[in-house]
Amino acid sequence: MADEKLPLRSENYSEWYNQLIQRAELADYAPVRGCMVVRPYGWALWENIQQALDKRFKATGHQNAAFPLFIPMSFLEKEKEHVEGFSPELAVVTIGGGEKLEEPLVVRPTSETVIGYMYSRWIKSYRDLPVLINQWGNVVRWELRTRLFLRTLEFYWQEGHTAHATEQEAEEETRRMLDVYTDFAVNEAAVPVIPGMKSATEKFAGAARSYTIEAMMGDTKALQSGTSHNLGQNFAKAFEIQFLDQNNVLQHCWTTSWGLSTRFIGAIIMTHGDDQGLKFPPRLAPIQVVIVPIFRSEEERARVMPVVEQVKGMLSDLRVKVDDRSEVTPGFKYNDWEMRGVPLRIEIGPKDIEKGSVALARRDIPGKEGKQFVSQDGLAETVKNLLEDIQKSMLEKAREFRDANIHEPRDYAHLQEIVQDGWAFAHWCGSSACEAKVKEDTKATTRCIPLEGGKSKGACIVCGEPAEYKVYFAKSY
């Protein structure tokens, strides 16, 4: 596959994305429309994402559990906004064991309702609070237009669901988990997200307030990459999640939910990828280092391979792959592993063996500039430092790109121009009419009021009325 050229990003970003995912064997289309198969290389990336998040969830006191896939249709109807938001997207089981079911079962699109029902049974007293549970699993939303990772009928995610005694605790939890997502995105994925609050139009169906981390993709479109919702008492009232407080008075809980999905893989691909293919951040890369042995004869192979194995042994703390295929050339392998986004390549040939050296090639710096010859002595240290440097450089580069494509519009005409190929950061009065006008005129939506720099008095960029904050407008996935 690596001998055919990928489409250029500048010519067809969408085709670049689709073809790259399949060529790199991250994922494939399933036989059912809009569903995907996550292949081993893609799933290994997801497992690394899971580990990085799960560690943070447990460190903040959460435990994992598993709630059922099927939800009685009547449950969704208990929260008015929620059912309006999700009912057009449901997959419904109507037959079980050969018989028509009395009540159809929804394949969960998200689990607030069924978890709310269980919490109402488990929570009795203030002593039972807070309940801090997360679930790793699959959910289904019947989307019409699908894209691998970005929007599929079935996708994989985690959904945290917590219940608290006070409004303040629920808000703190919502923000804490947004911080966890931000920390993960920035420090593990090198994706410089902007954390902020969603507008009422863009919030989760049933939430009091939704927070998001927004990332800029390589085509300057925005991608909502994780969300954290303060659900107020909406679900607690719909499902009677109540507790006796310290004064023996029955109170409704305050609940939250927060989720990050396989969509984040799309964020990584489109934040870092270039015309050569994927570019994975070292901390999450399924393969951090690929070793390509170079030989032209069996005799050379016999000299090179023992050193390759020795070098692999030195790097046993890292995720290392030796590409010892004999049916393709080293040049083919270089292209292939660049396309697959491996951060660092080690080349070892007969000359290196004479000199006790190896050649290192960075994925993030193309050509000669990214190549260096180093001693085999202390190689583990050299490689680790280099991987850290790559991680850091990738974040810096993504941040520079993002900042270069965010502009503050002078007026509404300028905003319309900016959002054609970038984000506009401007005052907004908060009315959904102004949001709707921007969407109608440009297809851009409000992405978030950032936690930092969001509070600011001025005049709404759309209607000129007084505004209390600034918001990002952008086209999005």
Place this chain on the structure above:
Amino acid sequence: MADEKLPLRSENYSEWYNQLIQRAELADYAPVRGCMVVRPYGWALWENIQQALDKRFKATGHQNAAFPLFIPMSFLEKEKEHVEGFSPELAVVTIGGGEKLEEPLVVRPTSETVIGYMYSRWIKSYRDLPVLINQWGNVVRWELRTRLFLRTLEFYWQEGHTAHATEQEAEEETRRMLDVYTDFAVNEAAVPVIPGMKSATEKFAGAARSYTIEAMMGDTKALQSGTSHNLGQNFAKAFEIQFLDQNNVLQHCWTTSWGLSTRFIGAIIMTHGDDQGLKFPPRLAPIQVVIVPIFRSEEERARVMPVVEQVKGMLSDLRVKVDDRSEVTPGFKYNDWEMRGVPLRIEIGPKDIEKGSVALARRDIPGKEGKQFVSQDGLAETVKNLLEDIQKSMLEKAREFRDANIHEPRDYAHLQEIVQDGWAFAHWCGSSACEAKVKEDTKATTRCIPLEGGKSKGACIVCGEPAEYKVYFAKSY
């Protein structure tokens, strides 16, 4: 909850099982009939099982991936035995996004068909083989009689699916994974399973040959605890999984599948549990050590708690819980954590602090015999050794119980007697008529022809005809 008595196993084994799971907060019933919620304590056990297995899968060259939840109905029909086996148990999605679907979608009961379809697209050449993939996920089978963990509509499992160039390699893989399950069951779960081959009647729908690990529960019933199937070329032919061999000839692959599910949690509960409650093997226990501080006043509490924290710090390699609840007595806590199966309890009170000692109480040895007072010096070492000893003792005890309840019948009348409260190990001619007769007369089925001691010439215990092997007959879950 811990103040109400559990039913005795000898009086009502089934109620003991059901109530214990709910009281210990391992799982609960979901609002949909036959579905379960795995609560954090139960899911932590499953995560430990997952880690122990996943490590072994990766060490034997397997990679994880994710295949879709939904399978077109027509796929199941491609393998005749398979569809006959599974069609009575299917949950079917007929509505998606508000519209009736042209082709109904089955919620996967197992994934041979959809994975077979993908393999037929991915595998082209002998160079692509073997394909060694595992999936962790959920499946649905519309069971009529359900029991928490043992048989639920939705359950969690792993399913391995591999494709090979030769029949021999497929058989080797099938047996290798049976070995992995046996090693896991015996050495991690202290469940002394018997690995063996299933009869044609009991094999997986679509397999050429099925292997199983069979465990004996505390009521002497058998539990099939994991299976490994050699699928021959059945699915390769149904889904055209083909490859060009080294001579450029198109061949069908040989495939396998193997699975172990949350049912195994039932095996752990019923192998080890006693009238006091759960008894978890230390290697898998969600909490390995519980520390109960003992104090009768705030002054004593202030002296005891710093030492408790210090002891917890010494045991940082282990999964340790400090129960510092003030609303219940130490005696209540002892019963509570015994019921929850924590292998080792550490009690620390004012006297221990004076002496620099702690009290240790083993879950597997009740009363004074299981209790000892040890120095705080070298406590980490003491505790680790004790946990290893508990692990070993639990396996021995389970093995003794199993062996004491397996008998070789003199004749058919004796077999009928034995299987009322144990397993019968006897010659069997291999005919399904004899199997059916035993089932009709006693409700017992053939469990497996064991890999060790299974080959043996004799006369069938049912019909007296020549037999080539011996098989276990037992009632089962």
